[in-house]
Amino acid sequence: MAGLADLGRFSEPALHILISLAAGPKHGYAMQDDIGALTGARPGPGTLYGAIRRLEEHAYIEALPEQERRKPYRLTDAGRAALGVELQRMRSLAATGLRRLAVA
Amino acid sequence: MAGLADLGRFSEPALHILISLAAGPKHGYAMQDDIGALTGARPGPGTLYGAIRRLEEHAYIEALPEQERRKPYRLTDAGRAALGVELQRMRSLAATGLRRLAVA
DNA sequence: CTGCGATGCTACGCGGAACGTAGTAGGGAG
DNA sequence: CTCCCTACTACGTTCCGCGTAGCATCGCAG
Numbered sequence: 001m002a003g004l005a006d007l008g009r010f011s012e013p014a015l016h017i018l019i020s021l022a023a024g025p026k027h028g029y030a031m032q033d034d035i036g037a038l039t040g041a042r043p044g045p046g047t048l049y050g051a052i053r054r055l056e057e058h059a060y061i062e063a064l065p066e067q068e069r070r071k072p073y074r075l076t077d078a079g080r081a082a083l084g085v086e087l088q089r090m091r092s093l094a095a096t097g098l099r100r101l102a103v104a
Numbered sequence: 105m106a107g108l109a110d111l112g113r114f115s116e117p118a119l120h121i122l123i124s125l126a127a128g129p130k131h132g133y134a135m136q137d138d139i140g141a142l143t144g145a146r147p148g149p150g151t152l153y154g155a156i157r158r159l160e161e162h163a164y165i166e167a168l169p170e171q172e173r174r175k176p177y178r179l180t181d182a183g184r185a186a187l188g189v190e191l192q193r194m195r196s197l198a199a200t201g202l203r204r205l206a207v208a
Numbered sequence: 209c210t211g212c213g214a215t216g217c218t219a220c221g222c223g224g225a226a227c228g229t230a231g232t233a234g235g236g237a238g
Numbered sequence: 239c240t241c242c243c244t245a246c247t248a249c250g251t252t253c254c255g256c257g258t259a260g261c262a263t264c265g266c267a268g
């Protein structure tokens with residue numbers, strides 16, 4: 001096992017964070033903006049930093065040296081792999097659902 | 105607004121139920137099997153019937169006449185519409201994520 | 209006819225993720 | 239000096255996810 005589903009039940013915020021970091025290292029506030037642009041909903045601090053802490057515990061992301069009260073994070077190899085698996089699962093499920101909708 | 109996100113924070117089980125019902129009306133136990141086949145994880149009764157209740161409250165699904173201690177459900181038009189929107193959002197997000205992974 | 213498994217659902221309780229709000233603090237604009 | 243943006247920490251509430259247990263019906267083997 002050991003997929004994204006280990007993070008609580010599944011965790012949409014966590015997925016958004018990983019996607020955000022897939023474009024390069026970012027600190028928390030920048031992720032909020034990126035996720036807001038991506039999904040239309042900007043997560044609050046409680047949601048964001050809670051999910052970050054869990055992702056770090058699972059070694060899907062790691063902190064870079066702090067600079068000027070900013071805490072940048074980047075994807076680990078494990079995080080990159082987990083994200084890839086999860087995204088393909090997602091795409092496949094979406095395709096199946098859309099196919100079912102089209103037929104019925 | 106008025107999307108799938110109204111169902112609690114996000115609700116993956118709810119999405120699976122809608123996809124399952126997109127293939128035609130089903131009762132609870134059949135959904136469990138269908139979702140199990142679809143995702144690899146068969147939801148327990150607590151998860152399933154809890155999500156069903158919430159979906160029914162939001163009028164995304166509706167109960168059909170009970171027969172032989174089975175309670176079949178089917179998608180409403182609103183549910184079908186919400187599912188379509190959600191699936192496209194999903195597919196788009198997955199595509200964005202995979203693109204970012206490929207580049208980096 | 210009697211266990212016994214599969215089917216189908218209800219009831220219940222716990223843990224923890226999601227989310228908002230408030231608070232702290234530096235830095236730049238005016 | 240004041241305001242607003244940046245950036246994060248701390249805290250509390252809500253309620254979803256999920257498992258367990260219980261109850262009832264049906265079919266089938268022995």
